Amino acid sequence: MPEVTEAPVEEPRPVSAHIGVRVENVSRSFAGRRGAVEALRGMSLRARPGEVVAVVGASGCGKSTLLELICGLQQPDAGTVAADPAVLMPQRDLLLPWASALDNAALALRARGVGRERARAAARPWFERFGLAGFESARPAALSGGMRQRVAFVRTLLAGKPVLALDEPFAALDALTRQEVQAWLAQTLAAEPRTVVLVTHDVEEAVLLADEVVVMSPRPGRAVATLPVGLARPRRRTDAAVVALRERALQALGAAT
Amino acid sequence: MSSGLRRVGGALPALAIVIVLVAAWELYAASGEVDSLLLPAPHEIAQALWEDRALLWDNFTVTAGEVLLGIVVAAVAGLACAVAIHLSPTLRRAVYPLLVASQTVPIPIFASLLVVWLGFGIAPKLVIIALIAFFPIAVTTLDALAAVDPEQRRLMRTLDASRLRTFRFVEAPAALPGLFSGAKIAVAVAVIGAVFAEQSGSDKGLGHLVQQAVPQMLTARAYAAVLILSAFAIALFGLLSLAERIALPWAFESRGGRSR
Ligand SMILES: Nc1ncnc2c1ncn2[C@@H]1O[C@H](COP(=O)(O)OP(=O)(O)OP(=O)(O)O)[C@@H](O)[C@H]1O
Ligand SMILES: [Mg+2]
Numbered sequence: 365m366p367e368v369t370e371a372p373v374e375e376p377r378p379v380s381a382h383i384g385v386r387v388e389n390v391s392r393s394f395a396g397r398r399g400a401v402e403a404l405r406g407m408s409l410r411a412r413p414g415e416v417v418a419v420v421g422a423s424g425c426g427k428s429t430l431l432e433l434i435c436g437l438q439q440p441d442a443g444t445v446a447a448d449p450a451v452l453m454p455q456r457d458l459l460l461p462w463a464s465a466l467d468n469a470a471l472a473l474r475a476r477g478v479g480r481e482r483a484r485a486a487a488r489p490w491f492e493r494f495g496l497a498g499f500e501s502a503r504p505a506a507l508s509g510g511m512r513q514r515v516a517f518v519r520t521l522l523a524g525k526p527v528l529a530l531d532e533p534f535a536a537l538d539a540l541t542r543q544e545v546q547a548w549l550a551q552t553l554a555a556e557p558r559t560v561v562l563v564t565h566d567v568e569e570a571v572l573l574a575d576e577v578v579v580m581s582p583r584p585g586r587a588v589a590t591l592p593v594g595l596a597r598p599r600r601r602t603d604a605a606v607v608a609l610r611e612r613a614l615q616a617l618g619a620a621t
Numbered sequence: 622m623s624s625g626l627r628r629v630g631g632a633l634p635a636l637a638i639v640i641v642l643v644a645a646w647e648l649y650a651a652s653g654e655v656d657s658l659l660l661p662a663p664h665e666i667a668q669a670l671w672e673d674r675a676l677l678w679d680n681f682t683v684t685a686g687e688v689l690l691g692i693v694v695a696a697v698a699g700l701a702c703a704v705a706i707h708l709s710p711t712l713r714r715a716v717y718p719l720l721v722a723s724q725t726v727p728i729p730i731f732a733s734l735l736v737v738w739l740g741f742g743i744a745p746k747l748v749i750i751a752l753i754a755f756f757p758i759a760v761t762t763l764d765a766l767a768a769v770d771p772e773q774r775r776l777m778r779t780l781d782a783s784r785l786r787t788f789r790f791v792e793a794p795a796a797l798p799g800l801f802s803g804a805k806i807a808v809a810v811a812v813i814g815a816v817f818a819e820q821s822g823s824d825k826g827l828g829h830l831v832q833q834a835v836p837q838m839l840t841a842r843a844y845a846a847v848l849i850l851s852a853f854a855i856a857l858f859g860l861l862s863l864a865e866r867i868a869l870p871w872a873f874e875s876r877g878g879r880s881r
Contacts, residue, residue: 432775435779436779437775437778437779450779451779451780452775452776452779456772458770458772458773458776460773460790460791460794461871461872462794462869462871462872471780471790474786474790475777475780475781475786475787475790476781476782477786503871503874506874519780523779523780523781525779
C-alpha cells in the first residue's frame with residue numbers, strides 16, 4: 365500500500381452533517397415510449413452520518429436512479445428522500461474535454477466561485493495522492509480510463525459535501541490500481557469521515573469498503589437484503605471474515621435475481 | 622511522410638479536378654459553340670486578371686473590407702442572439718421565429734430601401750452582410766449550446782454551480798466548435814451579400830465592377846472579379862479552419878490521435 369505523504373493543503377471541509385441519507389419506501393418510474401418503466405419500487409436505504417453503505421444489484425435495477433434521488437437531481441414519485449448535501453460522481457466521468465485534468469478536478473471549486481489559482485492549488489495535492497502527478501496538464505483524451513475516473517473522483521472529493529454518491533467509481537480500474545484507490549478512499553474517509561453511498565458491481569469491493577451492504581432486487585429495484593459488515597479496518601480481501609461476507613452477499617444477490 | 626508533404630498531397634485531388642475542369646472549359650470555348658461574350662475562355666479571364674489587376678485590386682480592397690467588417694458584425698450579433706435565446710425561454714419563443722423570418726427578406730428590395738435610409742457608404746453593406754451571415758452563426762451556436770449533455774448540467778448542479786457558472790465553464794466552451802462552423806458558412810454567404818449590396822447602390826467594389834462590366838461587354842473582367850471573390854471566400858474559410866485548430870485543439874483529438 366502506498367504511503368500517505370502529508371495532507372493536502374486545502375482539505376475540503378464537509379459542512380456539518382446530521383441526517384446522513386434516509387431513503388424510505390421510494391418509488392420512481394419513467395415514462396417510456398412503450399409504457400412506463402418502473403425503476404424503483406419501495407426502495408429503502410439508511411446511511412447514518414459518517415457511514416459507508418454499498419449498494420449492489422443487477423444492471424438496470426435503479427442504482428443510478430437511487431443516487432440521483434439522493435443528490436436531489438430527481439424527485440421520487442412516492443416515498444421520501446432526506447439527505448445532507450450530496451455530490452454525485454456519475455457513472456460516466458463527464459470530464460470536460462477542453463480542460464486539463466487539473467482544471468477538471470478544480471471544477472468542483474470553480475463551480476462555487478473559487479478563483480482559478482486557488483482552485484488549482486487545492487486540487488494539486490490530490491493528484492499526488494491518487495497517482496496522477498505529472499498528468500495535471502493533460503487533457504482527458506490523453507488519459508486512460510482509470511486515470512479519468514480518478515480525476516472525476518478528486519473532483520467529487522473537492523466538492524466538500526458531507527455525502528458522496530459514488531456510481532461505480534472504480535469500475536474502469538485494473539485490479540492493482542483498484543486496490544490502491546480503494547485504500548486511498550478508505551484512508552481519506554478515516555481521516556475525514558463522510559457519508560458515502562457507493563454503488564458497485566463488485567461485491568468484494570462492497571465488503572472491503574462499506575459498513576453495510578445493501579443488495580437490490582432486479583427492476584423494479586428495492587432492498588432485499590442488508591448485510592452489516594462490522595469488521596475492523598483496514599480489511600484485506602483474504603481475511604476469512606471478508607471472504608465469508610462476500611459469499612453471503614453473493615448468495616443474497618443470486619437469490620434476488 | 623511529414624505533415625507538410627501530406628497536406629500538399631491532400632490538395633492534389635482538388636488540383637486535378639480544377640485542371641480537368643479548366644481544360645474542358647477551354648476546349649468548349651474554343652469549339653465556338655458559345656459566344657465568348659457569354660462565356661469567356663479561361664485564358665481570356667486570365668488575361669483580364671493580369672491586365673485589369675490595378676482596377677481589380679482597388680475594388681477588391683473595398684469589398685474585402687466590407688466582408689470582413691460584416692462578418693465581425695454578424696458574429697457579434699449571431700453570438701448575442703444565440704446566448705440570449707439559450708438563456709431565456711421567453712426570448713426563444715419570441716425571437717427565434719423572427720430570426721428565421723429575417724432570412725426570407727428579399728435582399729434586392731431591402732437593399733434599395735437601405736440605400737435610401739443609409740446612403741451609398743459602407744453602412745448599408747454591413748447591414749446586408751450581417752443580416753444574411755448572422756443567421757448560420759446564431760443557429761449553429763444555439764444548437765451547440767443545446768447539445769450540451771444534460772448529465773453534465775446535472776453534475777454542475779450537484780457541484781452547486783449557478784446558471785451563469787454552468788454557462789461559463791460548460792456551455793460556452795462546448796459551443797465554440799458550433800460558433801466556428803457557423804462562421805465558416807457565414808464567410809461564403811457574406812461574400813454573396815457584399816455583391817448584392819454593392820449592386821444595389823455603390824460606386825466601387827467587385828460587385829459593382831461586375832455590374833458595370835457586363836453591359837460594357839467586358840465579360841472576361843466580370844469573370845475575373847468573380848474568381849477573385851471565390852478565392853477570397855476560400856482563403857477566409859481556410860483561415861477560419863486554421864484558427865479553429867489552433868484555438869480548439871481538443872475538438873480535433875480523440876483517443877488514438879487526431880481524428881479529423
Ligand atoms: N431518464 C430516464 N428515462 C427513462 N428511463 C430511465 C431513465 N433513467 C433510468 N431509466 C430506466 O430506469 C431503469 C434503471 O436505470 P438505472 O440507470 O438507475 O440503472 P442502474 O442500476 O444504474 O444500471 P447499471 O448498473 O447498468 O448502471 C432502467 O431500466 C432505465 O432504462
Ligand atoms: Mg447505473
